[in-house]
Amino acid sequence: MKILLIYPLYPDSFWSFKHALRFISKKAAVPPLGLITVSTMLPIHWQKKLVDLNVSDLDSKDIIWADYVFISAMYIQKESVNKIISECLKLGTKIVAGGPLFTQEYKNYPQIDHFVLNEAEITLPMFLCDLARKKPERVYKTDKFANLSHTPIPDYGLLQMKKYVFMSIQVSRGCPFSCDFCEITSLLGHKVRMKDTSQIIHELDELYRLNWRGPVSIVDDNFIGNKNQIKTSLLPSMNEWMKNHKHPFVFNIQSSINLADDKELMSQMVDTGFTSTFIGIETPDETTLRTCNKVQNKNRNLLKSVKEIQNTGLQVSGGFIVGFDSDTPGVFQRQIDFIQKSGIVSAMVGLLNAPKNTLLYKRLEQEKRITVECTGNNTDSSINFIPKMDYNELLEGYRKIINNIYATKPYYRRVRQMFLNYNRIYKKQKRINLSLIAAFLKSMYVIGIIDRGRIEFWKLLLWTLFKRPGLFSDAITFAVYGYHFRTIYGLRQNRINV
Numbered sequence: 429m430k431i432l433l434i435y436p437l438y439p440d441s442f443w444s445f446k447h448a449l450r451f452i453s454k455k456a457a458v459p460p461l462g463l464i465t466v467s468t469m470l471p472i473h474w475q476k477k478l479v480d481l482n483v484s485d486l487d488s489k490d491i492i493w494a495d496y497v498f499i500s501a502m503y504i505q506k507e508s509v510n511k512i513i514s515e516c517l518k519l520g521t522k523i524v525a526g527g528p529l530f531t532q533e534y535k536n537y538p539q540i541d542h543f544v545l546n547e548a549e550i551t552l553p554m555f556l557c558d559l560a561r562k563k564p565e566r567v568y569k570t571d572k573f574a575n576l577s578h579t580p581i582p583d584y585g586l587l588q589m590k591k592y593v594f595m596s597i598q599v600s601r602g603c604p605f606s607c608d609f610c611e612i613t614s615l616l617g618h619k620v621r622m623k624d625t626s627q628i629i630h631e632l633d634e635l636y637r638l639n640w641r642g643p644v645s646i647v648d649d650n651f652i653g654n655k656n657q658i659k660t661s662l663l664p665s666m667n668e669w670m671k672n673h674k675h676p677f678v679f680n681i682q683s684s685i686n687l688a689d690d691k692e693l694m695s696q697m698v699d700t701g702f703t704s705t706f707i708g709i710e711t712p713d714e715t716t717l718r719t720c721n722k723v724q725n726k727n728r729n730l731l732k733s734v735k736e737i738q739n740t741g742l743q744v745s746g747g748f749i750v751g752f753d754s755d756t757p758g759v760f761q762r763q764i765d766f767i768q769k770s771g772i773v774s775a776m777v778g779l780l781n782a783p784k785n786t787l788l789y790k791r792l793e794q795e796k797r798i799t800v801e802c803t804g805n806n807t808d809s810s811i812n813f814i815p816k817m818d819y820n821e822l823l824e825g826y827r828k829i830i831n832n833i834y835a836t837k838p839y840y841r842r843v844r845q846m847f848l849n850y851n852r853i854y855k856k857q858k859r860i861n862l863s864l865i866a867a868f869l870k871s872m873y874v875i876g877i878i879d880r881g882r883i884e885f886w887k888l889l890l891w892t893l894f895k896r897p898g899l900f901s902d903a904i905t906f907a908v909y910g911y912h913f914r915t916i917y918g919l920r921q922n923r924i925n926v
Contacts, residue, residue: 429471429474429495429496430475430476430477430493430494430495430496431467431470431474431476431477431494431496431497431498432476432477432479432491432493432494432496432497432498432521433463433464433466433477433478433479433497433498433500433586434478434479434481434486434497434498434499434512435460435463435478435481435482435500436481436499436501436505436508436509436512437481437482437505437507438456438482438504438505438508439504439505439507439508439805440916441805441807441808442776442807442916443457443776444457444916445593445909445912446912446916447911447912447916448908448909448911448912449593450870451866451867451871451874451908451911452593452863452864452866452867453866454591454592454593455482455483455484455591455592456480456482456483457594458592458593459480459584459587459592459594460478460480460500461582461596461597461598461647462526462548463478463498463500464478464582464583464584464587465548465579465580465582465598466500466526466548466552467583467586468583469549469552469553469580470556471556476583476586477493477494477586480587480588481508481512483588483591483592484588484591488515488519491515491516491519491521492519492521495521495522496521496522496523497512497516497521497522497523497524498524498525498526499512499513499524499525499526499527499530500525500527500530501525501527501529501530502529502804503528503783503802503803503804503805504803504804504805505529505804506529506803506804509529513539513540517539522542523539523541523542524540524541524542524543524544524555525537525540525543525544526543526544526545526548526551526552528611528615529804530545531545531546531569531615532783532784532785533784533801534567541566542555542564542567542568543567543568543569544568545567545568545569545570546569546571546615547570547573547601547616548574549574549575549576549578549579550570550574551569551570552568555568573602573616573617573619573621574601574621575621576621576622576623577624577627579623579627581627581630581634582597584634584635584638584640585638589638589640593642593643594642594643594644595635595640595642595643595644596644596645596647597628597631597632597635597644597645597646597647598646598647598648599622599623599628599646599648599651599662600620600621600622600623600651600653600654601616601617601620601621601648602616602617602618602620602621602649602653603616603618603649603650603653604618604619604650604653605650605684605721605722605723605724606618606723606787607710607721607722608720608721608786608787608791609720609749609780609781609782609783609786609787610783610786611783611784612649614786615785616649620650620653620654622657622662625661625662625665628662629665629669632644632666632677635677636673636676640676641676642676642677642678643677643678643679643680644677644678644679644680645679645680645681646679646680646682647682650682650683650684651681651682651705652683652684652686652690652693653684655690655693658693659696663693663697663700664696666700666701667699670700677701678701678854679701679702679703680702680704680705680706681697681702681705681706682705682706682707683706684708684724685707685708685709685724685725685728685730685733685734686724687705687707687737688732688734688736688737689733691736691740694737694740694742695740697742698740698741698742698853699853699854701854702742702854703741703743703854704742705742705744706744706745706746707734707737707744707745707746707747708722708747709725709730709746709747709748709766709772710722710725710748710749711750711752711755711759711763712730712731712762712763712766713754713755713759713762714726714727715754716752716754716755716759719752719753719754720752731766731769731770734746734770734771734772734849735770735849738771738846738849738850738851739850739851740851740853741850741851741852741853741854743773743846744770744771744772745772745774745775745776746767746770746776747776747778748767748775748776748777748778748829749777749778749779749780749806750763750778750779750822750829751779751780751815751826753815753816755817756817757825760825760826760828760829761828763777763829764828764833767829767842768833768838768841770845770849771842771843771845771846771849771850772846773839773842773843773846773906773909774909774913776807777807777826777830777833778807779806779810779811779822779823780811780815781802781803781806781810781811781812781813782798782802782812783802783804784801792813797813797814798812798813799812799813799814800812807916807917809827830917830919831919834910834913834914834919835914836880836881836884836910836914837884839910839913839914840884840885840887840907840910843888843903843910844888844891844892846906847892847895847896847899847902847903850899852898852899864901867904867908868904871907871908871911874911875907875908875911879911888907889903889904889907
């Protein structure tokens, strides 16, 4: 068999970092980990090609070459998915689809030949077995969850690695919490299933063998879901591996806020080379946290927890939501104040949406408040249900938050706040290379000379040189991030080609 694996294009969004990537001549932030893992599960003698539309164009010759096109996608990639399907239909190549989008919406794609849904460790062998008998069914799905000890090392060799900022690994699936707006547990379950520590070490070996050096994103929805195994097995082994290999990587994660409660764990992480975490803060309103079942955030000083994590040596980015039924007009200023005081530079603020199969969706559907399917892009000002608050008031309040945290002055003020909160302990994550030098020079010209916010940019650099000189490269990085955020939110009137 000849298999073409296609990863659809991400639209320009908060997490695309499209306008920041140009400064370092990269095409995409992270690779399609799901597809390259599926590639390793296919028969070894099959021929395989990968086209990630975020880093390269799709050639019709590749589609004609293939016996099957495999697609994996998320909601936000729908537009690109439709274009891929159209091209495959035109050229007569069969399609096999999987991933979160199709697992939840496969009935909306009658033109696709086969669906391999849920977790591929279970459903892909079923499809391959039937395919070998020349009797493949159209839909393969399961309500069981995979044993991750059977998950192979991803096929990193398929990637054009130099075009990505991060490489990715997965340690676990599932989340112990039950936030009503989150679809993770409906897709991956409450029980946290982890790979064996030896599997993770082998994946690090493979990345090292392929000469990757630099950032590695651990894509788990909650890295600390099984703290005991993380602390007693995984981190000690990763720490030893990193020391033996002279610290070639740095790691970022997603975690719940209760990370702040375990100083020993945070210390282990920082010593191993973990440098940042994304945390779902959602809202500082205690009533809302209770009604959406965000139990891990309740009854705590969220601002203090964020600062404790920063002070331990981990930078914090965060997710915030407005549009809950219990939100009042005062929530918008409260969100602004919290974000500014926390020093969370990358603050992803979105309107609440209800993805399919979440508890929120089921409740709103019963109340006949669902209007459309969500886009999967929670920073595009879209909402897929009728909110309790007046819609225009909600949208105006949302825009107020964006304008007050990503306009030039408050943004750079927040960067300085983060530097005051942050205590860098891990010293080995910065490696000077040509791409960083190029980014520095581009930022001097684009942000420091042409951009309308140039005065605040220079003020940040001067402040950093005098107050926190060890964070100068971080100041450049956050300035570039700010340029991206102002661009996607339309806060820059003069667009500049980098």
